[in-house]
Amino acid sequence: MNEGFEDFDLTGRSVVVSGAASDMGAAIARSLVAAGAKVLLGDVDEARLAQALEGAGGAAGQVFAMRTDVTRRAEVEALVDRSVSEFGGIDVMANIAGVIHDSLVVETDEADLDRVLAVNLKGVYLGCQAAARRMSEQGRGSIINMASLAAFAALPELSCYSVSKAGVVALTRVLAAEVGPSGVRVNAIAPGFVEGGMTARRVRRTDGSVDEEKLEAVRAGVRQRNPLRTTGEPRDIANAVLFLASDASRYLTGQVLHANGGSYMPS
Ligand SMILES: NC(=O)c1ccc[n+]([C@@H]2O[C@H](COP(=O)([O-])OP(=O)(O)OC[C@H]3O[C@@H](n4cnc5c(N)ncnc54)[C@H](O)[C@@H]3O)[C@@H](O)[C@H]2O)c1
Known part of the structure; x- marks a missing residue:
């Protein structure tokens, strides 16, 4: 590798991607595999997970998939444990799983609010918790959380989604402050519209x-x-994940990358 680019190298890094069956998750997994990482894919949708595994490419022993419901702590912990048993550790955790719901605040059903918060906020929390414990022991790691432009813009009918993603941003910052001294970085990506x-x-x-x-x-x-x-396209988000996963972002923690074409520019 050319001098100056070695910090971007992900050869041999162990990565877990939750929500890996989505277009975005699958693109992230594909890019990580192409960059040389060992990747474990998790998602609740088994049929699409199998397709994502197939599409990820990679050599024998480089890529695995495991059905995971991120709202269940035992399943999230089992996913992280699988990375440790299969790859010998976990260098990167990408919490990508998410759901959306459209309704005005005054018309929102409690069940919809619970479901969105369970996947988008509790799911990311559990992923952060399981990964951060292991990474703190290792003394290194990078956690990447999927937020959204919706956490920063006031978008009518997206209250459940927006508060869940705002929670993801807050969690990212608090955890970054807690585990930074242990060598673990925590960042988020807040995409705008992605195809x-x-x-x-x-x-x-x-x-x-x-x-x-x-x-x-x-x-x-x-x-x-x-x-x-x-x-935006899924590969735009995959590229942001590659950067945050690699040592090229070693001085970044507690940050949000706004991948949105400039539609929102934080001060
Ligand atoms: N598409 C966009 O424009 C956009 C913009 C900003 C943020 N995002 C975020 O990016 C991520 C991927 O979104 P997408 O647009 O590809 O949507 P998507 O609906 O295709 O993907 C979401 C994935 O999460 C999985 N999932 C849902 N509940 C789960 C659970 N309990 N456990 C495990 N997996 C579960 C689904 O099976 C699916 O594969 C989401 O977190 C979303 O909020 C998307």
């Missing part, structure tokens, strides 16, 4: 297919609101 995944939910027809015309109108709105005049 695929949950973005198509508002433009689905009753048969589940996507109304491309409506989706294009949503994209046009997003492009108009950001200086780069573009929408």
